[in-house]
Amino acid sequence: MLFKGRTVIAFIVLAMFASSLLTLTIASPSLVTSAKGIAANAAAVNIKSSATGLTEKDLQKIATTYGLVENKYLDKVDHDKIVNGAINGMLEALDDPFTVYMDQKEAAQFDESITSKFQGIGAEVSVEEGKVVVVSPIKGSPAEKAGVHAHDVILSVNGEKLDGLTLNQAVSKIRGPKGTQAKLSILRSGVNEPIEVIVVRDNIDVETVFGEMLENGVGKIEIRQFSANTAKRFAEELKTLESKGMKGLIIDVRNDPGGLLNVVVDIVEPFVPKGKPIVQVEDRAGRREPTLSEGGSKNYPVVVLTNKGSASASEILAGALKEAVGAKLIGETTYGKGTVQVTFEEEMGDGSNIKMTVYKWLTPNGNWIHKKGIEPDLAVEQPEFFKVAPLSKKTVLKYDMNNDDVKNLQIMLKGLGLPVDRTDGYFSEKTANAVRTFQRGNDLPVNGEVDANTAEKLESAIIAAIRDPNNDLQLKAAVREMQNAINK
Template sequence: MTFKGRTVLAFILLAMFASSIMTLTIVNPSMLAAVGKGGGAAPSGGSLTSKDLSKISTTYQLIENKFLNQVDHDKVVNGAINGMLATLDDPFTVYMDQNEAKQFDESITSSFQGIGAEVSSEDGKVTIVAPIKGSPAEKAGLHAKDVIVSVNGEKLDGLTLNQAIMKIRGPKGTQAKLEILRSGTQEPIQMIVVRDDIDVETVYAEMLQGNIGKIEIRQFSTNTAKRFKEELTSLEAKGMKGLIIDVRNDPGGLLQAVVDIVEPFVPKGKPIVKIEDRQGKQEDTPSQGAGKNYPVAVLMNKGSASASEILAGALHDSAGSKLVGETSFGKGTVQVPFEKEMGDGSNIKMTVYKWLTPSGTWIHKKGISPDIAVDQPDYFKVAPLTKKATLKPDTTGDDIKNLQIMLSGLGLNPDRTDGYFSEKTAQAVKAFQRQQNIPVTGEVDTDTANRLEKAILNEIKDPKNDLQLKAAVQYVQSVIK
């Protein structure tokens, strides 16, 4: 069975939260169920032999009848499925039981409750791809590449990715006490994230000074392309002269959504994306669009993954757009759900294809480099303070280094950022405490730490401090006709 162009794209989805309502049947179901005869090695088609099935059945019977403790049937069966998928060594191929599959459907088709972060499994560790913009995870200071070690005291070691996700998610208003490992810090960071409703509104638009439009895409969901078209039409009607598309910390989503968004910008016949199967056969998705007569820049960072990278690659290679910011995440594989084949509400989301940029580049684990590289100020990536103890002068540590970065970001000169609590650092703390009308001690207790984090978050949210956005605006201004 073969699939051409849009037939494939219409049913493929990307990213860990992808919906399981769309199913692409690549192999005839009867082939999946076929059993080899004769009990020997599996035939070239890879079907299970009667000997294979006998071993699996015998193992289950031994567990059920001989194991010391009573076992749960579903838990054992699900464990067997997870075990098979684990041998693939692919963090994006996962099994979801009925409950997990239902919650994943909700995460891309309706609002849900949780912390609002896309996660994957890297080397067996639950790793943040990106916090969703505006989510509790972003507000708490979680970053791409953070590793979640535990949730409310429960270690995540040994859990499947979906089991870990179920522990991270929870009802609105409840706390997720996370233990985080972050590059550059030696000790785990303790963070409290208050779960909330995660809105599936994915597109936000505004007109910047100089008639430069800005459309932010937070993830590629079922309604994203429609909303993008509405906002783009509105901006164009207002006399937009150039456009910035912001996919920073956008972890991805549906492939069809990104194709629909990109197509109007790419001239007819030029490729939007290339799909490659296991035999190495490639197929282009040619655009049916007309292109645009205004400049476009794409804002991206290391939290821009999957569908976001398809957008960046397509606009760069086939529409001449400039990429601004940081090298992207680097997810170059495509997953397809097999809920229909499972038949009981559970789902397997399996990596089936590679995707390549129009120029033929596979960006997996490498990302896409920007044309205009711009790092944000250090305080944009600062770790929250652990609050394990009051920070005092003449001490050292990662907490103090992060404190000094925050103070510098607030314009309070601590004199150094090497993690030594100097007299100058104490003076900067006192200056902050005076601004906040709290006891002026020069020491950082929990109250001072919380206020510092809130103040630095306000600085991060202020567009005037967004160096990447400024660079994108400058580029668009420079080429507006």
Template sequence: MQFKGRTVLAFVLLGMLASSIITVVLMSPGNPALSSALASILGTSNKQADMNSTSGANAAAAKISDKDMSKIATTYQLISQSYLNKVENDTIINGAINGMLAALDDPFTSYMDQKEAKEFDESISSSFQGIGAEVTMENGKVKVVSPIKGSPAEKAGIHSEDIIISVNGEKLDGLTLNQAVMKIRGAKGTQAKLEIIRAGVGDPIQLTIVRADIDVETVHATMLDGNIGKIEITQFSTNTGDHFIKELTDLESKGLKGLIIDVRNDPGGLLNVVVEICSQFVSKGKPIVLVEDRNGKQEPTVSKGSSKDYPVVVLTNKGSASASEILAGALQESVGSKVIGETTYGKGTVQVTFAKELGDGSNIKMTVFKWLTPKGNWIHKKGITPDITVEQPDFFKVTPLTKKADLKINTSSDDVSSAQMMLNATGYRTDRSDGYYSEQTEAAVKKFQQAVQLPVTGIIDSATADKLEQAVIKEIKDPSNDLQLKAAIEELNKQIVR
């Protein structure tokens, strides 16, 4: 099963990746500058160092004192021999590793056991099973960073910055990020009942999602009116670069005059892939990204490609993170492309995966570098500011209805407020959107029920709520309501020489 194109911003729950966090990951030493920097970290002079070399791990281990090793060994023995309950060896060892990494206070550094590591590899290459959202750990809470477009739960309604507090009745407090993700993910056809806290909404939101197989299709291209092309990138996975170049070449063969690169709600991915894509637009020798190590040494990654003779703009929002921000920054500063939409997430670090060092199929993904834009700007926790700021209509982010109880006249709730926003968005005007079920709200509901051939009661029951949500999804999917896309087209039309 494949999921194509942009789906709903407001009602989408997306494929939960095994990585669980937005990230730029260096998976192979394909870039000489990065390999050189990595070689110094791993303690080898080989400029094309294998990032999985064990020399660095052994060098680091040699610095642990005998006293420190004795404390660790004693703690292990106390747990295995004296603790009230018997504990598996793997549980103790994995807990020790998680504890060391947790001491770094870095949500982008994590340990993956064998199962988690396997799912991580799958998530950046082919397909996986899940419900679909990129999440991170913030202050001990599982926070949604970005809904990746295209998922089996189109109507579920996960938003960026939602906090997931429980799955199928199990609280996520006290779990590591990967442990929480394993609770959320699951076999195709099973349900994930999520309890979510959302800013501005009083009560927790209950959502039920059916998990499914998700084939990661990361590049979607189309030719718009006026020979303006649009390429949407949902994630920078293993084959994304090849697919992007193929689609770009196809658009150019059809007379492309201007290009929109859409990385809204793209949470990141592989560093070498975003460099490959940027090289299609950045002139040869110009910087795409600067990578800085722990000692402040910077290594530029420069383009080996060439510039284009047509204008390019980039669409972003607050769900555009990491590799998406590298692309936006490179095109903004090294090409002069306009960035349009919203300020991006603000994640300016690079992770390296260490699998061979552990030797048993598990993996550590660790923050090793920071990255900077071509002009040396570190956008971490700040994001990239668009050249043209455009917000989407409010109904793009409307909260789905909980359906806990019927909504009727003279009642007040967050659900009523959401319903009023949906009614107004679909052309059934109410006199307010503050959550009070007024007479005009009831009249709008009756008109809507009549239009969709439901019993005309003026009461929003579950059937009416479902139809109302479907109607809003249709409005969100309508390109004529996409104000950011319209602004991008308008900007390109100004730049295109006809």
């Protein structure tokens, strides 16, 4: 069955999440019901073909295996655990990190995650080659504040290893009540040893849209994720900026892990000329359905800010505005997630759920960005201290040491404008002098050594520096680009 473009857009409400969420995503009950309805229609076709694909011999083989395990295995087995394991095995054989099985408890949590407020660390993850990989920390979340980055590999949580777990099992260990600690062991590209990051779980802010007027008539709207009310909030912020005489708009989707497909279409549509495609959806037979804009076009230039944490629905927005509107993309290449998932809950019949990749999405020009991302028109890297790893605090850092912690310390000191002679990890006398200068200005014992207290003050200062728009090289580049476009 082929669903017409806007039908697909309107009803696959779970489509664009890159993975199971550690944060809140809200969808209205009517949308959720519709999503299940379209999933049921799709499943009616797929399940029929699957039934003819399983021979009596296949079914007997599966039943025999279960019987042997139940009656012959050394230890008594749990029925549900074995059946769920069999289902997980089938889905894992697809080698698709976005297709997952959820037992009754996990399915209930998933349903809750799109209708209720959540407590957690504020990051989205996927499982890739057996490893739990961060898609993106939500901006302003505990994960971002603690220094978690896109593409970090989470090895363990509070000492419990995540290797070999399903995505939902890993998520259940990472999430937890507000105020509790998640001690993450993280493997990061460019760092030789795993680093330890302590994240204090909290309520995740459900506000997803933030607008402000910058200098010279440049408006900026930041979208942190595409939840059920995001399109409405975006329209409100856009109207406010336009009423103030906005001459050009910067849309910031950096570290936005995605969200609801219909929402991103509603946001993009007013910018795309009527009749032009916003996104295309392709099924397993290669049949494509474009979603054509029913809106119009704005008469001011648009720039989109992206980075490695811009995933899924963020990439739909970036691709549509780039190809259908001619907007400039500034920042970094996006994450690269070009598949669409549908949930199958009613078909399972017992409260469990399967979230399965059913479609791929393509840009207006038919480009599939999966595992490639979208390259910016103007590549801009942030300062080195934006990506610095937190200090491990395992030992006091002092003169003549040489390790990754010292290297990160030197990057922090340099980012704070303190004079250092090197950033290669050797704790020189000039490094000690820079530490003393920092300690003197922050009411710390002035000894040139970095204990846990000094480390924490340094990290707080770096977070403040990262949040200072004066240090945001990507935003500065976007403002320059916008002002040039306005003055043409």
